[in-house]
Amino acid sequence: MGLLRRFSALIPRTRAAVAEPATTVTVLVVGAGSTGLALAQGLKKACLALSFFAGIPCIVVEKHEGLDAQPRDWNMGLHWGAESLKAVIPDEMWSRIQTTQVDPFSPTAAEDVLKFLNGQSGEILTAVPANNFYRLRRRKLRALLAEGLDVRYGMKLEQIEYAKDGKYATAFFRNGPSITASLIVGTDGARSATRRLLLGPELGSIRTLPYCATFVQARFTAEQARFLRQFHPLYLASINPAGYFAFFGMHDAPDPKRPETWTFFFYISWHSPLEEQKATSSWTNAQRLKQVKEFATKFTDPWKSAFAWIPDDHEVWYMSLTDFDPGAEGHRWDSHDGRVTLAGDAAHAMTYQRGQGLNHSVTDAAKLVVAIQEFFSGRKARGDAIRKYEEEMISRAGGEVRMSTTNTEMVHDWQKVLASPIMTQGMTKVQDIDDKSVN
Template sequence: MGLHWGLNPLRYLVPEDILSHIESTQVDPHVPTSDNDRLPMINGQTGDMIIEIKSSKFYRLRRDKFRRMLMGGIDIRWGKKITNVSYSDDKLTVTAKFEDGTSDTGSILVATDGPHSKVRTLLVGEEAAKVTPIDFASTMCFTQHTREHALYLRAKPHNPLYQVAPHPEGCCAWLSLHDGDDKEHPENWTFFHYISFPEPREEINTRSNREHIAHQKAMARKFVDPWRSVFEWMPDDMDVWYSKLRNWDPSLPEHAWDNRAGRVTLAGDAAHPMTFQRGQGLNHALQDSFTVCKAIEEFWGSRDEGEAALIQKRTDALASYEAEMKARAGEEVRLSGENSLAMHDWSLLSKSPSLTKGMILSRTCIRCAALSFRAKKAVAY
């Protein structure tokens, strides 16, 4: 996952003694992150540099290591699958019910249960909750190679950690390191790569696993190295992950939900699954966490003021969080969708959000956040 501007909200949420380990959660903990890091965008046909996309500090994180870092000191209950949510008549509590027959009751439920969120379905209904496919798909591949080949894939002029390559014929390739922990044994490194391609959203893909690999290899032969080689060296029978590109815009009127007096809301991929080629998902999830945390801080101290005060402050605080999140993330869902289209259409590439905006948070989103915090301060005081 790519962490860049999301580092700022993360600093508020995580104690420094934990966050100090962020470098160790990178795909290669031996390569320090620099303020000068850039994401190279290469012409997949010629190998020419199109642009080095600017961002704030760009950490390329392993999900499993990053998650372990954040788990320290937290009581996590594993193996829970939510089935329903109920609300007390007095508007004070919410109860999550699980498949194993257990339940948990609290003042607020923040659902972060992924792009196919069960809670989102409960809030807006099955049809409205469905993610929307766009006209592209991808096949994700994780591969290991011989020592010689692994060293070649990380040698200059190839970027040692990540690079993206749109192709004039309408597909887009990515290559990055996924696991470089074993510094002395390149044959143990794992690489992550895919080629995304046009596919009508209504088309049902019936390729077998081997056929997905063959399809990726055929497209890769149109690319320059390192993509041509990393796919050619890939086994024909390994497991890969095929998926259509999908999103869900929380700002659409038909996606509005009732937060039940501030007792239930959505965040992260549950609130705004987006296409991945602008690298924004993790960063917006962290901004959600920051903003909802600030909202909780605003009403939590009002418990001693009586039930009516608690309910009103919680309702106002969560409404403010949702207004900020929907405006910010809704814009990003649309920008990421535009970016995915442009990365597969050479005539649109120069206008893609990746080229015109980089990976920073848009000015509109920054204004949304600032207005939201001012509104919440007015509510609190």
Template structure:
């Protein structure tokens, strides 16, 4: 074998032989791909660095134009239960929806983003659904990649000293992808912050307050509020599983703000809360109240908005004749205020599954067929993902500039997929 290696004794673990797909990362991208591979009877193993399925952080994700891609990947019995993975499974999903944009200062409706069928999925619930029936190996942090000299195999080496070999490896190991680092180097693999940051808040409230936060004219699940002073507010229901007890509902909210990318924010948790409350006093309700009602010592999650553009020339990686590639946040992490990341991730999984099927089920395991399939995937994914990374950044910038809000990509393009991507999914 060629390639770098780690010192010490290595234990070789073979799950299903060497003719299989190694999927690195048990996030939604990797799990959706694994479901598609299983459905197509293609051998696979998912490796995840976490010790179990429980993750410290949770959030919600919008699924809209990529619904057909997910339909292709997962079995009908799982698809039939997707309504239950929403932030509020009791609110019927419409065939068409719109995301209201209000003036954060006055409450006036300034526009609506149109969408086809729109699922607001809770991350922990959709992951639990996608995990069902899959072969996942927990506590496996990848540390190295080794390529066979005959061009046919790839070996994943893990931090615990074990390794496994397959025909190809798909890295869906997230924002700070280890595989991306192995492919392009630590400096080039780093995500780039942009000049905005926020603190994510997840709160519960009394029955009366919870009902107020969802009262008309507000959308029952989510609303968005750009502010003339250059802030961006978000409020959504995160957990509405218990319809009869609003005091058990959890709300997700934040106000993002300008912060130069090279500034280190060393606020304490209490200072982050105080800062969010200070910003919220400039907003109308329900934004003003949801922050005011938050305890001063309530834990929040600070972060800069970050991205990585796969189409930049210096980010080009060697896929070693189709033996390794990136997907989802490992390939194109983007800012979240356009709501596109999950859809592009599912699109990646769909295209990879279709590409692998194209040579696997024909019995042609030649390096040439595999390389052609992965090249086709990368030739579509890289420009698509790169364009969305740039659009999402432009959208985040516009959302913090009152004069540009109505010209933002969200307002002008809505939630719809490009015609090219729509044709690809028209299987």
């Protein structure tokens, strides 16, 4: 009876101060990205070692109308964070992780390297260890992680209110009924609405950095595709003395025998002062493509040919690089005694030239599952459990935000490239680098 009473207390009740909520739940996850879905899977998997009681009640809300509502897709690197993802999803689901790879027909290698070339000469600058390096398509990963979950679409968060008795919080949405929960977790990406509600529109916004990138996804003729893929079947990076960083890799290989069906994913990034970004903010797709094609003429292959071969009206994707450091002054949010917190890019948006984002995000999910189990089972007070999670996450991922931004600055400066974290430390987790320096 004690456990049942504790469970009942964690299912929040209606309070008079707000309109009667249509739904109540223990955990509300805001954002159906990889972090939020991994967290929800972990809560579903969580068990209190009682045969009649498995899983922690959880709802995921997503502002878009479906997982594929946005036409844009990209891929992400998973390496040291793989164990965290494996811990929060069922074994059967992990057994299908290969299906979410950019090339499901190329098994993840136990030992491999990510080569960094001199972008002008093609000379190998370094080969970073990339052992068990999963290259996952975001859309496929989300579809896998969403299986069996209660995901509610078209719900855009607008407000959070907190019960005066300190027991729960209620989320209000532009479309859809309110939801009351013992804990609300914002996993709604780099431009997190949850974060802005917690910190305000200024402190809660991401920081725009003086760097930009233009991305391309494209198919080629069979002959061209075979040529481009010969440099590496999955991934390749380069740093150009002219001040550019570039990546080239596979995005989708549905048929290994038909190269004309392969989709490649590649980009060039460069230093771009904020004034320049503002001045070019109204540029058309044609202008963006013309610019990056000009950059590509200063590169060796595969970038030189890939950019030259795409037609002048090909759609591209331009973006400023941004970050959000949860350890920076003014960025420590109030968890309202463990009733609200952040995870993934919502907590720590970082640049991508060191390939750390997904690894920290799924680690957040795994550690947050443990924290929720602790207060759900009564082993620890909710506020204490969430505070412990946040302190570890802010130290770990905040350190990576700072290192990744430093790395971005250095790989765009040829005089500093060889001393950059990606060149000296590879894709090692920042805490492991610190431990090595101490020892």
